[in-house]
Amino acid sequence: MxxxxxxxxxxxxxxxxxxxxxxxxxxxxxxDQIVLYFGIYNLIAFGTQWLxxxxxxxxxxxxxxxxxxxxxxxxxxSIQSLGIMNQAILLGIGNSIxxxxxxSLVLNRYQTFKELGxxxxxxxxxLALGLNGxxxxxxxxxxxxxxxxxxLKRFHGELELPIQTESIQREDPKTLAMLICAILLLSxxxxxxxxxxxxxxxxxxxxxxxxxxxxxxxxxxDRFGFRRTILAxxxxxxxxxxxxxxxPILILTLALNMTMPLTLRLVHWCxxxxxxxxxxxxxxxxxxxxxxHESIPPQVTVTIQFLTLFIAGYLIxxxxxxxFDARYRTSYSGN
Amino acid sequence: xxxxxxLTAAIExxxxxxxxxxxxxxxxxxxxxxxxxxxxxxxxxxxxxxxWWILIVSEIFVVILEFSLCTYFIEPSRKLFRTIVATxxxxxxxxxxxxx
Numbered sequence: 001m002x003x004x005x006x007x008x009x010x011x012x013x014x015x016x017x018x019x020x021x022x023x024x025x026x027x028x029x030x031x032d033q034i035v036l037y038f039g040i041y042n043l044i045a046f047g048t049q050w051l052x053x054x055x056x057x058x059x060x061x062x063x064x065x066x067x068x069x070x071x072x073x074x075x076x077x078s079i080q081s082l083g084i085m086n087q088a089i090l091l092g093i094g095n096s097i098x099x100x101x102x103x104s105l106v107l108n109r110y111q112t113f114k115e116l117g118x119x120x121x122x123x124x125x126x127l128a129l130g131l132n133g134x135x136x137x138x139x140x141x142x143x144x145x146x147x148x149x150x151x152l153k154r155f156h157g158e159l160e161l162p163i164q165t166e167s168i169q170r171e172d173p174k175t176l177a178m179l180i181c182a183i184l185l186l187s188x189x190x191x192x193x194x195x196x197x198x199x200x201x202x203x204x205x206x207x208x209x210x211x212x213x214x215x216x217x218x219x220x221x222d223r224f225g226f227r228r229t230i231l232a233x234x235x236x237x238x239x240x241x242x243x244x245x246x247x248p249i250l251i252l253t254l255a256l257n258m259t260m261p262l263t264l265r266l267v268h269w270c271x272x273x274x275x276x277x278x279x280x281x282x283x284x285x286x287x288x289x290x291x292x293h294e295s296i297p298p299q300v301t302v303t304i305q306f307l308t309l310f311i312a313g314y315l316i317x318x319x320x321x322x323x324f325d326a327r328y329r330t331s332y333s334g335n
Numbered sequence: 336x337x338x339x340x341x342l343t344a345a346i347e348x349x350x351x352x353x354x355x356x357x358x359x360x361x362x363x364x365x366x367x368x369x370x371x372x373x374x375x376x377x378x379x380x381x382x383x384x385x386x387w388w389i390l391i392v393s394e395i396f397v398v399i400l401e402f403s404l405c406t407y408f409i410e411p412s413r414k415l416f417r418t419i420v421a422t423x424x425x426x427x428x429x430x431x432x433x434x435x
Binding site for chain 1: 336337371374375376378379382383396399400403404407
């Protein structure tokens with residue numbers, strides 16, 4: 001239930017921000033102004049998450065306060081008379097603080113991958129509905145209010161959970177190995193940030209594929225294990241690249257987005273005492289893709305994603321979490 | 336693209352056998368890995384202006400990729416790594432002779 005509400009909240013928050021920015025963009029005649037304010041929003045929404053996360057991890061900001069700040073800033077950010085600059089800043093702050101508060105709760109409450117996949121999946125749908133003007137902020141904002149009030153009333157006592165490190169972390173995790181692991185995972189996220197869809201007449205097609213991919217990645221990983229999942233992603237991606245047309249691009253997009261819950265969970269395991277900051281760092285790695293529209297050959301993306309996840313998984317299993325993916329130890333037993 | 340990948344697999348798999356990985360299962364998997372890595376490598380090289388350093392860096396990535404994939408069915412060892420380096424070197428040299 002708590003996960004369902006958080007997933008809907010994520011949908012609403014991304015929808016509020018996108019709908020407000022779209023409302024501004026429709027009336028703005030200069031394209032460079034649109035780019036500027038979208039850039040400011042992105043910079044704050046993605047670039048400050050690690051800082052907000054650190055504040056939440058260090059208990060400078062409680063989870064309930066964080067949700068309160070997000071409600072206040074998103075509501076103020078929806079007031080057009082404040083001016084687009086103030087709106088972009090307020091929406092960015094609201095978005096940022098919601099993501100790390102929600103993300104650190106999910107990271108702490110669960111130890112598997114599917115919950116993360118479900119939580120992050122709904123954002124793409126809200127974003128697309130808002131940006132394309134299909135649903136306005138008038139719908140998203142009351143929805144977020146209602147969900148947050150329900151969330152805070154219903155789960156009042158469950159929000160300040162102790163950080164679960166004992167069960168997932170060896171007593172002497174190797175700091176250097178975890179640092180290398182985190183760098184590998186974050187570079188994998190940077191690479192994924194450069195992924196682009198192609199224009200189609202169905203505006204919701206790619207967002208739906210993104211959402212399905214993110215959810216599916218978590219379920220597949222929980223069911224079949226980390227190593228098999230990244231292998232499947234590599235093989236699906238390799239096959240999809242060989243063909244032309246919309247369907248292979250959709251399959252490739254689906255496969256690449258399946259890595260999202262995997263990277264988030266492993267980034268968290270690199271430094272489990274700081275779930276908010278690690279979630280925020282992962283989000284910050286999407287910034288280069290938001291600002292630089294370089295085209296990276298899909299072969300490079302598929303290969304590097306596999307290799308970074310493979311090596312990171314190995315490092316986690318060897319240096320931090322011995323029970324991670326039993327298949328690391330048993331895969332040769334049949335030979 | 337697939338024909339080049341199959342040709343590479345045809346060169347590398349017998350070498351893999353000669354280096355001591357003789358089980359039929361190993362050879363099938365290794366051939367599959369070769370096809371995957373070559374489809375990715377040649378697809379990438381097709382999209383860029385050819386430079387020698389890019390080829391060399393790409394080959395290094397192919398070796399790492401093939402070694403990682405081999406660990407799914409063979410216990411990782413120095414022998415396995417050396418074998419993969421040797422088979423890739425052989426196919427690279429042969430490929431350069433054939434195509435240039």
